[in-house]
Amino acid sequence: MSEHPKVFISYSHQNEEYENKILEFANRLRSEGIDANIDLYEEAPAEGWPRWMENQINNSDFVLVANSKSYYEKCHSDNIGKGIAWEVNIVYQHIYDASTINTKFIPVFFEEEEEQYILTPLKSFTYYNVGKKEGFEKLYWRLRGVSKIQKPPLGNLRPLPKKEQKTMFFSTPIDLDKWNAAEWRGMLYLFYPGAVPVLGLLYRNYAAAKSIFTDWKKTAKDNFADDFIKVDYVTPPFPQDCWVYTDKERSFGKGYFVHIGPNTEESINRAVSSGVQPEELLLASFSRYQWMDELNDSKNRDLFQHLTREGSGYLLMPIGIKDAKKPIEESNLIIDFNYAIRMKKVSFKTGLEVEDSDLCKVVLQKAEEK
Structure with a gap:
């Protein structure tokens, strides 16, 4: 893990209030040394939005999928958003190619009721309610590769018990x-x-x-x-x-x-x-x-x-x-x-x-x- 983990946040554009949550979330991560990136930081990427999103997913250490009702509905409705469709397809493909082994894509949400909108391929993995202090802390240290409870070093094995001899x-x-x-x-x-x-x-x-x-x-x-x-x-x-x-x-x-x-x-x-x-x-x-x-x-x-x-x-x-x-x-x-x-x-x-x-x-x- 690099000293400043690279993180891309995938989310659904649904309203100004939600975008402010995403922006505050990304800003907080960056303020604490996590190299977080979102599309709100970009005005017009030279490679175009589809290639930019793909590059962000491929080049990031982690992708935080911000699950919400809007994100879920856009993925499953006939009027699916093009940006969401592109990002979700890349997420699904990565998990598929890795034979469901996932260390990159992390589901997050801001409200308790949003847990139900976690995408199906991500439901079996650890998720975080970053709207709560405890959830943000756990996510932060995961991104840093630090376990809250450190494994102690292995000690010496006990000597074999003396066999009872008669x-x-x-x-x-x-x-x-x-x-x-x-x-x-x-x-x-x-x-x-x-x-x-x-x-x-x-x-x-x-x-x-x-x-x-x-x-x-x-x-x-x-x-x-x-x-x-x-x-x-x-x-x-x-x-x-x-x-x-x-x-x-x-x-x-x-x-x-x-x-x-x-x-x-x-x-x-x-x-x-x-x-x-x-x-x-x-x-x-x-x-x-x-x-x-x-x-x-x-x-x-x-x-x-x-x-x-x-x-x-x-x-x-x-x-x-x-x-x-x-x-x-x-x-x-x-x-x-x-x-x-x-x-x-x-x-x-x-x-x-x-x-x-x-x-x-x-x-x-x-x-x-x-």
């Missing part, structure tokens, strides 16, 4: 293939005078069960196995809406759950010790649980809970069934202390005390809901 740490005492093959079916309590109590896991497939406990003994290395195994008892009362209260196979809630899984606290400690940050840790695991009916009383469970509460520990070991078709009694059981592992603690909590973060929470959800 390190999966897998920890479980459960070998799924062996566990499924062993077919865990129940619990058995053994109490001997002067000895720690025994918590026996009853399996149908004793060979597979021995393999499970052989692996556990190797991991424990004759020490307590609490570092990687956790045994949880979840006992009544359960939440009021818990599924066991409506389940016939769970004796309508007369019993308890035993849940076997990893010691999550120790698993996390091992992960952190290996260099994994706590906030980056994703712990994955398997666990298994068994429902135990308790239709008569809970004296064996209560005694086991009492004895282990003293902190003397207990033995966890597999118990085999010789013949699954015969009753579960001592003569039909396989008991071998060579496969027992030492445990310090066992967790007892009611169903109401189980927190959402606890792995054994799973027992309170029906299998198809997990």
Whole structure:
């Protein structure tokens, strides 16, 4: 844009009052550095009026089309003015040649009701009511190529956010293939005078069960196995809406759950010790649980809970069934202390005390809901 933008004003000669408006408008533009031109400044152009008008339109940076009822009617009546006809045809042709891209022709008017007379090809472009101070100001700065609100310079792009990284740490005492093959079916309590109590896991497939406990003994290395195994008892009362209260196979809630899984606290400690940050840790695991009916009383469970509460520990070991078709009694059981592992603690909590973060929470959800 040149320092003094060249502007040509196209308008309709309709009366002296309107021509004075046009003249004042042009004079004001010129007084503020805009090289505005109108036919009123010319008496007799040497090239003739048609060529003069065309030259003005072609050589100007902007053409201000002063829309009015007279301008509109002269364009659309049979008695069209020759001057207007010539100018309008040039305007239409420019817009047509530019494939409707328009940066040159700007519709203006002096009165609000004149907005309706904007020529059809110019209706989609920004217009200005120059009869108002605000409209004139906006037009002036447009002619100067200055936006009222300047775009700030582009700053630096934000650095990409750090991708949240999680390190999966897998920890479980459960070998799924062996566990499924062993077919865990129940619990058995053994109490001997002067000895720690025994918590026996009853399996149908004793060979597979021995393999499970052989692996556990190797991991424990004759020490307590609490570092990687956790045994949880979840006992009544359960939440009021818990599924066991409506389940016939769970004796309508007369019993308890035993849940076997990893010691999550120790698993996390091992992960952190290996260099994994706590906030980056994703712990994955398997666990298994068994429902135990308790239709008569809970004296064996209560005694086991009492004895282990003293902190003397207990033995966890597999118990085999010789013949699954015969009753579960001592003569039909396989008991071998060579496969027992030492445990310090066992967790007892009611169903109401189980927190959402606890792995054994799973027992309170029906299998198809997990």
